[in-house]
Amino acid sequence: MITSIQNDKVKNWKKLQKRKERRKSGTFLVEGFHLVEEARKSEWQLQEIIVQEGIEIPSWCRSLAITEVGENVFQYISETRTPQGIAAIVSIKQPSEIMGNYILLIDAIQDPGNLGTIIRTADAAGFDAVVLGDGTVDLFNDKVIRSTQGSIFHIPITQEPLESRIKSLQKENFSIWATALTDAKPFHRIEKQEKVGLIVGNEGAGIHENILEMANTIVNIPIYGKAESLNVSVAAGILMYHVKM
Structure with missing residues (x-):
């Protein structure tokens, strides 16, 4: 001992x-x-x-x-x-490849609790994989791991530049959805797609402009009360379940 x-x-x-x-x-x-x-x-x-x-x-x-x-x-x-x-x-285990029709792409989320919760929700919603872009908190941070409640072990997760992954998904006929507060359509008015790559961005700054420009569709979640915005993990959950319904 x-x-x-x-x-x-x-x-x-x-x-x-x-x-x-x-x-x-x-x-x-x-x-x-x-x-x-x-x-x-x-x-x-x-x-x-x-x-x-x-x-x-x-x-x-x-x-x-x-x-x-x-x-x-x-x-x-x-x-x-x-x-x-x-x-x-x-x-540390790296997935051999990303497969499936529903991929979550994360741009520079820095709060470990948010990232862990989003991964847990992606697992629950039946998303096929998660891609962590540059500037995102480390996947194996203790707080991230605990916030996933074990989902880190259930769903393939890679860490790579989002630009290259978005390009490869679009070549495979994925529709890329990105979240933004301006110049966006309410998510529930967008026609459902068979293959979707959903991008969610940094807690304060949102999605980087160069990545936002690569999206096929810009969506938002209507705010009916007086809150300025939703927490990114809550917003990601709403959109993931909508995409899979």
């Missing part, structure tokens, strides 16, 4: 809180029984299970490498207020 935060393994786990180290190692850390179980069920590679002393773990964990640690060590590597005492080191 590891009881010192000066242990080399502990130092390496702690480093995974930084994007650079996650990319360098090709791994990330997930916490909690639910997320660890979702990673396993979705056939992501679990390199190691980290368990706090005294915590009972599921029987399936015993087929994997397990490291027991003291409570002080688990608190040190945890990014949650009330850790459950179980975590896993997971290998």
